[in-house]
Amino acid sequence: xSKTKIKLTIAQHNKLFKRVEFLTYHEVIDDPQNRDICIxxxxxxxxxxxxLLLSPLVxxxxxxPAMVKxxxxxxxxxxxxxxxxxxxxxxxxxxxxx
Numbered sequence: 001x002s003k004t005k006i007k008l009t010i011a012q013h014n015k016l017f018k019r020v021e022f023l024t025y026h027e028v029i030d031d032p033q034n035r036d037i038c039i040x041x042x043x044x045x046x047x048x049x050x051x052l053l054l055s056p057l058v059x060x061x062x063x064x065p066a067m068v069k070x071x072x073x074x075x076x077x078x079x080x081x082x083x084x085x086x087x088x089x090x091x092x093x094x095x096x097x098x
Contacts, residue, residue, distance in 0.1 A: 003031045012094055023047045024080060036084040048074040 006028040008016070017026060024047075027040040043051070052074040058067045072078075 003029050006030050006037075015096075016090075016093060030087070035087055037087050037090050038082065038084050040079045041081040042077060042079055043074070048077065 008026075008028060013026065022044075024041050024043055027042060029038045029040070031038070051070060055067050055070045055074070058070050
């Protein structure tokens with residue numbers, strides 16, 4: 001079996017994460033071979049484009065290495081946070097059970 005991406009409604013997302021974020025989104029991946037579900041927090045595309053356009057200003061604040069880091073994060077769509085949750089507890093919360 002392969003990993004599957006779980007699509008959440010806004011109500012389910014709010015139940016799990018307490019609020020919808022404007023600058024980032026959560027990507028929920030369920031791996032049937034594992035007992036945990038991986039949740040990735042990533043930057044939205046318009047935010048990545050804006051950060052890339054403003055990256056020359058980062059040179060004044062953090063220097064060239066900081067600008068290179070920002071550019072790599074924006075172009076690569078890297079994860080901001082990665083964490084795992086128990087599969088049983090995840091589906092229990094989605095169903096509304098405590």
